[in-house]
Amino acid sequence: MATATKPAPVLCKCGTKIKPYVIGDHEFTATSCPACLELQAEQEAKEKQQGKLLKLGLQRRYLDSDFDNLHDPKPPDQVIEACRLFAETIRAQDGPTGKGIYLWGPNGTGKTHLAVAITRHYGHALFVNTLALFDALKTGYSTGEPCDIYEACRYADLLVLDDLGSERPTDWVQERLYALLSTRWDEMLSTVVTSNCDPKQLSSIVGQRSASRVLGSCLTIHVDGPDHRLFASAAI
Numbered sequence: 001m002a003t004a005t006k007p008a009p010v011l012c013k014c015g016t017k018i019k020p021y022v023i024g025d026h027e028f029t030a031t032s033c034p035a036c037l038e039l040q041a042e043q044e045a046k047e048k049q050q051g052k053l054l055k056l057g058l059q060r061r062y063l064d065s066d067f068d069n070l071h072d073p074k075p076p077d078q079v080i081e082a083c084r085l086f087a088e089t090i091r092a093q094d095g096p097t098g099k100g101i102y103l104w105g106p107n108g109t110g111k112t113h114l115a116v117a118i119t120r121h122y123g124h125a126l127f128v129n130t131l132a133l134f135d136a137l138k139t140g141y142s143t144g145e146p147c148d149i150y151e152a153c154r155y156a157d158l159l160v161l162d163d164l165g166s167e168r169p170t171d172w173v174q175e176r177l178y179a180l181l182s183t184r185w186d187e188m189l190s191t192v193v194t195s196n197c198d199p200k201q202l203s204s205i206v207g208q209r210s211a212s213r214v215l216g217s218c219l220t221i222h223v224d225g226p227d228h229r230l231f232a233s234a235a236i
Helices: 036-053 077-092 111-122 130-143 149-155 171-186 199-206 210-218 228-233
Strands: 021-023 026-028 100-104 127-131 158-164 190-193 218-222
Touching: 036 100, 077 100, 077 111, 077 218, 100 111, 100 149, 100 210, 111 127, 111 190, 111 199, 127 149, 130 149, 130 158, 130 171, 149 171, 149 199, 171 210, 210 218
Parallel strands: 100 190, 100 218, 127 158, 158 190
Antiparallel strands: 021 026
């Protein structure tokens, strides 16, 4: 009498034997082991979160930026903790606070990374590069189309204005920037600003009224140090 041949075990792509499971009279076998299924779910969740962040304007380079993975040489510990405390404070408030933060200093000191870490700690935000914002606004102005990103910036719960002062300070730019900041001031909405500009020189670049709105609502933090981009390049 022939002996029944046992079916070959089903293996996951990682090599782990997959045990079948039974529901009623039916036996099922998963396509992956539990550990690989968990990793796949985590990766899908991460990709979904990154997709949401990209839609909010965050550049791909900063998708994983957080307080715990700043580039060397890092900003001083007191700067990192001040930014972390700011994020926790505005997150803990029930409703708009009108509080902001102004991170300024030379290129490559981690200002944008800190701004993204604040938004990640807070939970959500709209992130825009100031130069790109005004390019989009000018395009809309020339075509007669409304600039959706500009309108979104006016009323976002938390707005990151990255690299303020990089745009050429024409009268038109100063007027549009003031209209944006004035709305946020009136609505007591929080704004995170990064800039190369010394606060004492900000009014000469963006205008007195805009500088007053920024500095009047923001905790000012000087982020100083060497350019980590050049540091990383020299280490290769």
